Amino acid sequence: MSFRTYFDVPGADRSALGEQVAAQRARVARRLASVARVVAIVSGKGGVGKSYVTAAVAAAAARHGTQVGVVDADLKSPTVARMLGATGPLAVTDDGVAPASGAEGVRVVSSDFLLADGRPLAWREPEDDRFVWRGALEAAALREFLGDVTWGRLDLLLVDLPPGADGVSDLTALVPQLSGALAVTLPSDESGRSVARTMHALRDAGIPLLGVVENMSGYHCDACRADRPLFAGHAGDTLADAFRVPLLARIPFDGSAQPAAPADTWRSIAAALLEGGRGKGP
Amino acid sequence: MKFLCLACDEQMQFRERQEPGDGTFAASFTCPSCGHEVAMLANPAETQLVGALGVKIGGRELDEQPMEFVRRNVVGRDDAFADAAPAAGAAGRRPAWSAAAEERLARVPAFVRGMVKKIYGEYAAERGIAEITPEVMDRARTELGLEGM
Secondary structure (H helix, E strand, O other): OOOOOOOOOOOOOOOOHHHHHHHHHHHHHHHHHHEOOEEEEEOOOOOOOHHHHHHHHHHHHHHOOOOEEEEEOOOOOOOHHHHOOOOOOEEEEOOEEOOEEOHHHOEEEEHHHOOOOOOOOOEOOOOOOHHHOHHHHHHHHHHHHHHOEOOOOEOEEEEEOOOOOHHHHHHHHHOOOOOEEEEEEOOOHHHHHHHHHHHHHHHHOOOOEEEEEEEOOOEEEOOOOEEEOOOOOOHHHHHHHHHOOOEEEEEOOOOOOOOOOOHHHHHHHHHHHHHOOOOOOO | OOOEEOOOOEEOEEEEEEEEEOOEEEEEEEOOOOOOEEEEEEOHHHHHHHHOOOOOOOOOOOOOOOOHHHHHHEOOOOOOEEEOOOOOOOOOOOOEEOHHHHHHHHOOOHHHHHHHHHHHHHHHHHOOOOEEOHHHHHHHHHHHOOOOO
């Protein structure tokens, strides 16, 4: 017995899974057509202050008239929404889900609005063997955060990716014309090595690297009235040299809730994100 | 996925879909020439794998709702979404909900309930159904492929 091939049978495939996936991508592209630039904020490991930098840059840009949105793509550990003072619920209309409004009018969507306080990200199904398709579930959620939100016209959409390189491929699949990425590191060599892996992943994917921000780059000692290092190492400089990108800022550690750098610093980082890399294209 | 009647060398036509239980997804197909019928039974793991991509076996009957995947799949807080009221029908009236249907809707997690109510409301409005009952909900589930709703 010989069978015809799938394509030899001319009738339509009712499921048309390939077409459904293509439609999902097209939906994201349509939604982001009104967004001038999409920039990823990345790190190598958690706890470096990536979300803090995202929030501060977004607010600084918005303060000066830039229309800014933030996607909190760190689904399991969402923090940037609260840093911006954005809260749910998310209003749903026929056209999509309206983003929450944060400091300076920054438009925000985050899993923080979805999860009960203190509860981890959990999926309804599948209950067994969910490790097999957890990545697919998270990528689908990111797709909706990008494509189902009524962003409106934006000059800049920042995507706060989870630590590491995993989120890079998900994002570049959904936004092929990503404008660029900003890497955030601690000064330590360990952080630098970890961030380097993510930066390599970005470069391999053809994503422009817009610069590095070194966070917790020392602190001011009131007793001795001098700036002191908090970590050994100079990862910011090392990464900037290795990847030939600018070190956009060193942000000192400050235990207060206030941004630990002058407003000009954040504004200059925002300017680099608005001007560097590539336009998103049609 | 296509189904071929070997005796007639004809592509079989989709007839209906069901969820007979334990997570199985079932779809039946008929040969347009000889009338031969077959059923495809997908095990839950296969269904879930496809579902994790946010696509639907058997195709979509409805446009994707805003954040439909997240709302169907994430265990979320009750007050995460504020849904707009379901649209009125062609005659400008919203379908009523019977007490039994309301009771059934109340068992849907609040995280997704507003979206589910909207879908059933639009289904009824488009068909001129004045009252949504559990039977209408069952019919909509089968016709629209609302697995898990």
